[in-house]
Structures are given as structure tokens and as C-alpha cells.
Amino acid sequence: MNRSGRDNMSSEMLPASIESPNVEKKLGTSDGEEERQESRVDAGAEPISKRQLKKLMKQKQWEEQREQRKEKRKEKRKRKKLERRQLESTSDGNDRKRIRRDVARSSLRLVIDCSFDDLMVLKDIKKLHKQIQRCYAENRRASHPVQFYLTSHGGQLKKNMDENDQGWVNWKDIHIKSEHYSELIKKEDLVYLTSDSPNVLKDLDESKAYVIGGLVDHNHHKGVTFKQASNYGIEHAQLPLADFVKMNSRKVLAVNHVFEIILEFLETRDWQEAFFTILPQRKGAVPAHKAGESSPQDHQSLPEGWDSASEGERCRDNPDSPQKDEQGQQSSPVLQ
Numbered sequence: 001m002n003r004s005g006r007d008n009m010s011s012e013m014l015p016a017s018i019e020s021p022n023v024e025k026k027l028g029t030s031d032g033e034e035e036r037q038e039s040r041v042d043a044g045a046e047p048i049s050k051r052q053l054k055k056l057m058k059q060k061q062w063e064e065q066r067e068q069r070k071e072k073r074k075e076k077r078k079r080k081k082l083e084r085r086q087l088e089s090t091s092d093g094n095d096r097k098r099i100r101r102d103v104a105r106s107s108l109r110l111v112i113d114c115s116f117d118d119l120m121v122l123k124d125i126k127k128l129h130k131q132i133q134r135c136y137a138e139n140r141r142a143s144h145p146v147q148f149y150l151t152s153h154g155g156q157l158k159k160n161m162d163e164n165d166q167g168w169v170n171w172k173d174i175h176i177k178s179e180h181y182s183e184l185i186k187k188e189d190l191v192y193l194t195s196d197s198p199n200v201l202k203d204l205d206e207s208k209a210y211v212i213g214g215l216v217d218h219n220h221h222k223g224v225t226f227k228q229a230s231n232y233g234i235e236h237a238q239l240p241l242a243d244f245v246k247m248n249s250r251k252v253l254a255v256n257h258v259f260e261i262i263l264e265f266l267e268t269r270d271w272q273e274a275f276f277t278i279l280p281q282r283k284g285a286v287p288a289h290k291a292g293e294s295s296p297q298d299h300q301s302l303p304e305g306w307d308s309a310s311e312g313e314r315c316r317d318n319p320d321s322p323q324k325d326e327q328g329q330q331s332s333p334v335l336q
Helices: 003-027 031-043 050-064 066-090 096-100 122-140 155-164 166-170 224-232 255-268 271-278 288-293
Strands: 109-113 147-151 174-176 190-193 209-213 235-237
Touching: 050 066, 066 271, 109 122, 109 255, 122 147, 122 155, 122 255, 155 166, 190 224, 209 224, 209 255, 224 235, 255 271
Parallel strands: 109 147, 109 209, 147 174, 190 209, 190 235
Antiparallel strands: none
């Protein structure tokens, strides 16, 4: 091949090499096309789910009510502080033990039924133990302490208390019995608190003994307390929660929640105040008569009555508790 032939071949190949970047650009994606593709992806994204929307609405409502809750706690602290000062001014000066003698003891008996030991694993036994500790501490400092009974005490619960809280043998103002409550209290005096009961408690009769089921079962044994009450032929009832409270979460109350609500009612004789003072803030509770003002998402169906099965709940924070709650689920199906 002569020189002119090679030059011609080179000149023919030159445009191809010059155009190659344009080819690559054509094969690639331009900035505008990338933006359009991204917008198509965004347009095709799934809308927010009803569950997510409901969760956002609950969070919004909880934030809106933050100041209201804060004021309520402040008012309660002021009231308690004023009461303590009044008691101190009438005494000769002195320690809490002297003030403690001035409380008005209630004749109402409040029983935690620990006969469900075989239905719980050790993890749940420990949770029940902590809730009993809380009940004991709250009753000791209550203005109207009840006659506190712990019945069917034995098995795993007693063993756990012996190993982790040996001081329980020195507890005061509490009746800890190995016998079943039916062996200790007259049948006509007993009222079992269970959410399955069709009877709604309107007031507390201080001549009665109210029984709280000491059970943490994560919803595995629904209706067991109502069945026990029916089998023993004793009176039963549920707290009037639905008459006063609309909650965003499931209506789950722990043993100590029920215990503390009753203590608070004995002091105030006001169910609504008792519920809103004791119920944990995370439940997003609002007065029942204001429930209609909440969003439609908040009106989705909830279980009948109120469910006291365990659902990862924890007791209200309180630095005076005998022992802080452990992480994880803390509620128990006390009113089943």
C-alpha cells in the first residue's frame, strides 16, 4: 500500500475517533433524564400506610398535650407538698415516721392473687415481683393506705423474692399469706377485678376485698381471672375506664397501675382524676367526652372493655420506688 493510501485510511478513521465521546454521551444518561427518572421513581413510591399515619397522629397529639400533662404533674406536686407542710406544722417537728402515723387508714382490703405462678416463666415472675414492690411502696406512703394482702404466695415468686429481695420478710402493713384468698376472706366480701366482667364498678365499698390477678402472661391466658371468679362464685367487676378515658394505645394496665388507681380514688373520690394521675403518659389518654375532638384515625376499634394483658408496658417513673423497673415489657394482665 502506498503512502497516499495510508493517509486516506487515517482520514477516514479520524471522524470515528472524534465522535466516540458523543456516542458515549448518547448511550449514557443526561442530567435532565436522571432527574426525570428520579421523579418517576418518587411518583411510583407507595403512599404512607394507615398504621404509619395513625402513629404520626398519635405522636402529634402527645406533643400537643405535653404542657397539659406537665401542669397536671406540677399541680399534684404542689398539693402533696402543701399537705406535707400542713402535717409538719401540726407535729412537733419532725420525721416522716411521725407524719406517717397521721394518715387515715382505709378498711378496704386490696388483694393481689398470686395463684397463677404455674402460668408464668421466670422472666414474668420477676416483672410481677417488681410490680408488687411498687404496690407496697405506694401503699406505705398513701394518704389512705389499704389493707394489703398478698395471697397464694409461694413457688417461683417466693423463691425469686428470697433470692433478690430478702428484705420482704420485714415488710410492714401487709399480709403475705400462702393460702388462697378464698380461704382467708368471706365469699360475700370478695370482688374480683376483671375486664371480662359485664359489671362496671361505680364506687368502692370499703367493707369489700377487691382482688387483682397477679399475672404477666402476654395475652396467652385471656379470661383466666374471670373464669376463676365465676368458678368460685364470687362477685366480679371492671374499673370504669371506658366511662372516663379514651386512650390511643391498647388498654393495658399493670398490677401496680390498678393498685395505684384505687389508692388515688380513695383519696380524691374522682375516677377521672385517679385515671389521669396514674395512667402512663405514653398511652395518650384523653377524657372520654373529648374523644370526638381527636382525629378519625384515633377512633379505630379497640378491644371490648379494657385489656390488661402484657404489652411491653412499664410503670411510671418514680425515684422513690423500692427498685427501678427493668428494661422491656412490664405490664401484666391483672384484670383479664
